[in-house]
Amino acid sequence: MVNVWSWMTIVALSGACWLATVVPVESQAEQSVDVTIRDFTFLVTKEAPLRLGLPTVIRVRNEDAERHDFGSTMFEGLPTRIENDGVIAYGRGMEGVLLDPKREATIRFNMERPGRYTFRCSIHPNMKGELLLLSAEAV
Numbered sequence: 001m002v003n004v005w006s007w008m009t010i011v012a013l014s015g016a017c018w019l020a021t022v023v024p025v026e027s028q029a030e031q032s033v034d035v036t037i038r039d040f041t042f043l044v045t046k047e048a049p050l051r052l053g054l055p056t057v058i059r060v061r062n063e064d065a066e067r068h069d070f071g072s073t074m075f076e077g078l079p080t081r082i083e084n085d086g087v088i089a090y091g092r093g094m095e096g097v098l099l100d101p102k103r104e105a106t107i108r109f110n111m112e113r114p115g116r117y118t119f120r121c122s123i124h125p126n127m128k129g130e131l132l133l134l135s136a137e138a139v
C-alpha cells in the first residue's frame with residue numbers, strides 16, 4: 001500500500017517537473033529573472049542561464065520598508081523599457097530604476113553582450129549583485 005502511494009506521488013511530481021521544463025520552451029520569446037530586495041540584500045531567481053539574443057525581463061521587487069534602486073551598466077546603449085508603478089519609460093542609456101517600499105518594477109531589454117554584470121543600489125553602496133550572461137554557443 002505504502003509503496004503504491006509513494007510511486008503515485010513520484011509520478012505526480014515528475015509530471016510537474018515535465019510541465020516546468022516544457023513551458024519555458026513554448027514561451028521561448030522571453031526569458032525572465034526575478035530580483036527580490038529583502039533586508040538590504042538582492043535575491044536573484046532565474047529558471048535557466050541567461051542567453052544572448054533573447055528578450056529579457058527583469059522583475060525587481062522591493063520588500064523592504066526602505067527605498068532602494070536597481071542599477072546596472074548592463075542596459076548601457078541598449079533600448080530598454082522600464083515599467084515602474086504604472087509609469088512606462090523607454091529609451092537608451094537607462095541606468096536603472098528607483099523602487100519605493102513594497103513596489104515592483106519591470107525592466108525589458110535584449111541581451112546583446114555576454115559577460116558578468118554587476119548591479120547595485122546607489123542609495124546603499126554595499127548592496128550588490130551579479131548576473132551572468134552567456135553567449136548562445138556557451139549554452
Ligand SMILES: [Cu+2]
Nearest residue numbers: 068121123124
Ligand atoms: Cu538600497
